[in-house]
Structure formats: structure tokens, C-alpha cells
Amino acid sequence: MKEYQTITEISGPLVFAEVDEPVGYDEIVEIETPQGETLRGQVLESSEGIVSIQVFEGTGGIDRNASVRFLGETMKMPVTEDLLGRVLDGSGNPIDGGPEIIPDQRQDIVGEAINPFSREYPEEFIQTGVSAIDGMNTLVRGQKLPIFSGSGLPHNELALQIARQATVPEESDEEGDEDGSEFAVIFGAMGITAEEANEFMDDFERTGALERSVVFMNLADDPAVERQVTPRLALTTAEYLAFEKDYHVLVILTDMTNYCEALREIGAAREEVPGRRGYPGYMYTDLAQLYERAGRIEGKDGSVTQIPILTMPGDDDTHPIPDLTGYITEGQIVMDRNLNSQGIEPPVNVLPSLSRLMDDGIGEGLTREDHGDVSDQMYAAYAEGEDLRDLVNIVGREALSERDNKFLDFADRFEAEFVQQGYDTNRSIEETLELGWDLLSDLPKTELNRIDEELIEEHYREDEQEAAEVEA
Structure with a gap:
């Protein structure tokens, strides 16, 4: 040396x-x-x-x-199962006053690319307890599903809710054996304020979620260079727990916008030729190196699932950060400023949201056989109700037909009862789908053209529909 x-x-x-x-x-x-x-x-x-x-x-x-x-x-990350329950800074050093970490291994933070031939296709359901996600944009093990938010929106509250509520429902494999893998959460915070850090830690400790979590904290006054290391330390820990210890690991990274700003700052210091809006031209590759570390490996029981959170500058979804993230990941959960101003918690707008792997994670034997049909029908009805709201602003509600008024009522109830649930309510997938049937039963059977007739006969609330007609 x-x-x-x-x-x-x-x-x-x-x-x-x-x-x-x-x-x-x-x-x-x-x-x-x-x-x-x-x-x-x-x-x-x-x-x-x-x-x-x-x-x-x-x-x-x-x-x-x-x-x-x-x-x-x-640079290597000292990894051990004993990291669960610990709080580390953005460089991987303990800051919780606990004992020194004695690692089982020291793994390179860059990680190893998963051989595409060895990847297993993600198709197993993760229950977040949030109806707008579980019911309409289902998260599956091994997926990377970002949350697109904006400045001032409560994405931190949603992140904490997912961190403490997310579970892997017990299911049986083809041989009838239950999946015995445990569930863990890796929480990587980049460029957050001390106030936000205290909020996160208070919630983790109050709810007991810290026991199954590893928290990495990079604060706003920490060096920007450290911000580039934090997500890699978090993902290295996740890969160890998933592929060495058979955990199902959910990695929540917030805020990816702060990470990309650190890339731009360091690129400017290196006097690199800037790309779009001043960000480095290699930002796509850099983000892909992080996001593509999610997945499942053939022969391994564990999995790494990612929920990166980013705040779109100026609520612009064409900005390079959400734009490139959308290319790499399998969908997005979009938080809406109008819903937030109405007091909807969490303010998730399901219309621009998408989970590209949802169809593979739902259905008979995975959640419920009516999941896909209920989701499609609610999406179509809510979209029609949204379109009719624009028409009401022009002609007034009295000019609409009885059918149109039912769709308007559905859109209102969908936001007020399905999307709205607060940050402390944990709904099972069964509760979410039952609530969906309650809402759909306000519509005439003839309008439920995306649901199998057998499912309508089994789940449709006939009495509720008749009562609504009498009242009308």
C-alpha cells in the first residue's frame, strides 16, 4: 500500500x-x-x-x-442477519447506539448482475394493506414499482405505511408446502431533513416495524457523494438477506430525486458534458444498475422487491428522473395533488398508475379469482365518472341521464371509500375486494361488462341495488 x-x-x-x-x-x-x-x-x-x-x-x-x-x-458492506433492527448512516456505520456489527461476510456494494437465464418471473403477491395498490396496481415479489410524487405530497407517510404493513400472505406451493420465508424491509433514505429522519424513526419504533427492518439514513446536510453510496449499501444488504438467508425483502428508497441531484452535482465538479436538463448522460445506466437489482433467482427462496420514491420537479412527469425511471421499472404509483387537497389519504390516482406485472400476481390461487375482473371494472367505471365530471362543469348535473349520474356517484364513492383509508388502516386483499363489490353494486348489472357472469351472481349485492332504485 x-x-x-x-x-x-x-x-x-x-x-x-x-x-x-x-x-x-x-x-x-x-x-x-x-x-x-x-x-x-x-x-x-x-x-x-x-x-x-x-x-x-x-x-x-x-x-x-x-x-x-x-x-x-x-467498497464492501459488512452483512449479517443481525443487521435487522439496526439504524445506519448513509455510509453503513451504526448510529443507533447499539453494539458493533460483527459481519458474516463483506460483500461488494456494486453487486453482481443477475444472469437473465437464472431469473424467475415475478408472479407472487405482496400485500401492502393499501387498497389503491393491492386492488388496482398489485405489487408482486421481485418487482420494481416506483411511487411518483411531488413536493409537499405525503409520500413519506405512504412509504412508512407500506413499510409497517407489507406482508407476504401464506400460500402453498405445488407440493402443498407453505412458503416459510420471512419478510424484511430495507429502508434507504437519501437527502432527507433531520425532521423527516426523526419522523421516520419515531414511526418505526412506535409500531415495532424496526424489528424486521434495516434503516439507512443519509441526511440533507451529509455529503452528496455519500448519497451515491447509500442505495448500493441498502441493496447489498437486501441481496444478502434474500439470496443467502431466504428472506422476502422489500426495499424502499426515498428520495431518488435527491440521488439524481447528487449525480448532477458530481458531474458538474468533474466538468462533464451535461445531458438533458444538466443531468449526466449516463444517468439512465446508473439508475438501471440500481433498479435491476430487484428480482428472484431460480433455486433461491428469497426475493428482492423495490419501491423507489421520487418527487417530480414541478409535478412534471416528462422530467428526466421520472421519465428514465418509467422506462426501467414495471409501472408506477402516482400521487395526485388534487386528491391530496380534498383530504384523500393516501392521494393515489389510479388512472395514470400502472403495475405491468399485476396480471401475473393475481387470480385464482394467488389472491382471488375475481380480483382482475373487479379491478378492470372499477378502473373503467372510475374513468367514465372522471370524464363525466368535466361534462358536468359545462351542462350541469341535471342534464345528465340516470345512468350517467350513477357513474358520477361511483367516482365520488370510489375516492371517498376505496382510495381513502388513512395511513393507519391495514386492509387485507379480501377486505379490499369486498369493498370493491360494494361500490360496483351501485351500478346496474348490465353495466358490469368486464366481469364474468358467474362472479356477478356470486358477489353482486342485489339488495343494495334494489334499495338504491327505490330511493331514486
Whole structure:
């Protein structure tokens, strides 16, 4: 291990140093300041005779007299099952006052790409307890399903609700054996405020969710460079628990917008040619390296499921961050500002939301055989009710037919009873679908053209429909 005192330039979070031997990309570096403080960094770029180093703790205190040591290895995460229940900072160091972590292994935070041939297709249901997700945009094990939010919207509350409520319902495999895998949550927070961090920790401790969780906290006043490391540490921990210890792991990453801003900041310090809206041209590849670490592997009982959360700048879904995320992931859950202003909790707009793997995660033997039909019918009825709201603004409700008024009433009830449930209500999939049938029973049977007739006969609330007609 060689030590250099050849720093030539300090620019933002970057340090440039001359070397006389090849240095590996992503190699870990220790920088000792003249004051005796040791800082950690990582090789960002290596060329003949000079390297650029991104310093995790920031470059304060570093000058040309500082010493640079290259450790000859990439950054590794110490992993063990005992991480469950622990709170770590954005660099993976414990901050909960607990004992020192004694790892079983040290795994490279970059991870290993899953061989496409070894991937198992995601098709097993995860119950979040949130009707707008479970009923209309079902999450399945091994999926990556982001939440598209906006500044000021309660995405943190939804994230906490999913973290404490998410479960894998007990199901039997083809041989009749129950899936004995346990469920764990990895929560990675990037660039959040101290107030948000306290809110997260209070909720985790109050509800007991921390016992099955590993929390990584990168605060807004922490270095931007650390923000690039935090999600990789979280995903490395998730992969260990899933593929070594057979856990079903749900990874919640918030906020990916802060992560991408860190990419842009470091790209500017490196004087890179910017891409769209100033973000690096390689941002698509960088995000894909994170999102594609979700999945299932053939022969392994565990799974890694991702819910990345991002705030769309200016509520613009064409912004590079949500745009690229949408290309890589399998759908999106969209939070709506109008629903939020009406007091709907959580304010999830199911019309632009989508889960591309939903059809594979529902149906007979997975949730209930009526799930797909109920979801399709509610989506169609709510969409028609939304269109009629625009018409009402022009001609008034009195000009609409009795049929149209029923669809308007359905849209109102759908928002007030199905989407609205608060952040402390945990609905099973059975409760969600029963509520869906209650709403659909307000519509005439002839309008339920997306549901099998046998299911209508079994679940339709005939008495409720007759009472509604008498009242009308």
C-alpha cells in the first residue's frame, strides 16, 4: 500500500492526485489531513498519472499536504442477519447506539448482475394493506414499482405505511408446502431533513416495524457523494438477506430525486458534458444498475422487491428522473395533488398508475379469482365518472341521464371509500375486494361488462341495488 502526497487540485467533493502506478476504478482511498483526521473516498476516474477521488465526508480540511493511501479494494458492506433492527448512516456505520456489527461476510456494494437465464418471473403477491395498490396496481415479489410524487405530497407517510404493513400472505406451493420465508424491509433514505429522519424513526419504533427492518439514513446536510453510496449499501444488504438467508425483502428508497441531484452535482465538479436538463448522460445506466437489482433467482427462496420514491420537479412527469425511471421499472404509483387537497389519504390516482406485472400476481390461487375482473371494472367505471365530471362543469348535473349520474356517484364513492383509508388502516386483499363489490353494486348489472357472469351472481349485492332504485 503506497502513500502519496501529490494532491494537485481540490474541486467540490473531488480531489485530484498524481500517481506513478495503475489505480483501479472504484478503489477505496484513505486521505489523512494535516490535522490528523482520516477521511474515506473512492476512485471516480483513473488515467495515466492522475486519479480523481470522490470524498465521502466532504473535502473540508484537505489541502495539498494531505496524504493519500490506496487500499487496493472496492467498497464492501459488512452483512449479517443481525443487521435487522439496526439504524445506519448513509455510509453503513451504526448510529443507533447499539453494539458493533460483527459481519458474516463483506460483500461488494456494486453487486453482481443477475444472469437473465437464472431469473424467475415475478408472479407472487405482496400485500401492502393499501387498497389503491393491492386492488388496482398489485405489487408482486421481485418487482420494481416506483411511487411518483411531488413536493409537499405525503409520500413519506405512504412509504412508512407500506413499510409497517407489507406482508407476504401464506400460500402453498405445488407440493402443498407453505412458503416459510420471512419478510424484511430495507429502508434507504437519501437527502432527507433531520425532521423527516426523526419522523421516520419515531414511526418505526412506535409500531415495532424496526424489528424486521434495516434503516439507512443519509441526511440533507451529509455529503452528496455519500448519497451515491447509500442505495448500493441498502441493496447489498437486501441481496444478502434474500439470496443467502431466504428472506422476502422489500426495499424502499426515498428520495431518488435527491440521488439524481447528487449525480448532477458530481458531474458538474468533474466538468462533464451535461445531458438533458444538466443531468449526466449516463444517468439512465446508473439508475438501471440500481433498479435491476430487484428480482428472484431460480433455486433461491428469497426475493428482492423495490419501491423507489421520487418527487417530480414541478409535478412534471416528462422530467428526466421520472421519465428514465418509467422506462426501467414495471409501472408506477402516482400521487395526485388534487386528491391530496380534498383530504384523500393516501392521494393515489389510479388512472395514470400502472403495475405491468399485476396480471401475473393475481387470480385464482394467488389472491382471488375475481380480483382482475373487479379491478378492470372499477378502473373503467372510475374513468367514465372522471370524464363525466368535466361534462358536468359545462351542462350541469341535471342534464345528465340516470345512468350517467350513477357513474358520477361511483367516482365520488370510489375516492371517498376505496382510495381513502388513512395511513393507519391495514386492509387485507379480501377486505379490499369486498369493498370493491360494494361500490360496483351501485351500478346496474348490465353495466358490469368486464366481469364474468358467474362472479356477478356470486358477489353482486342485489339488495343494495334494489334499495338504491327505490330511493331514486
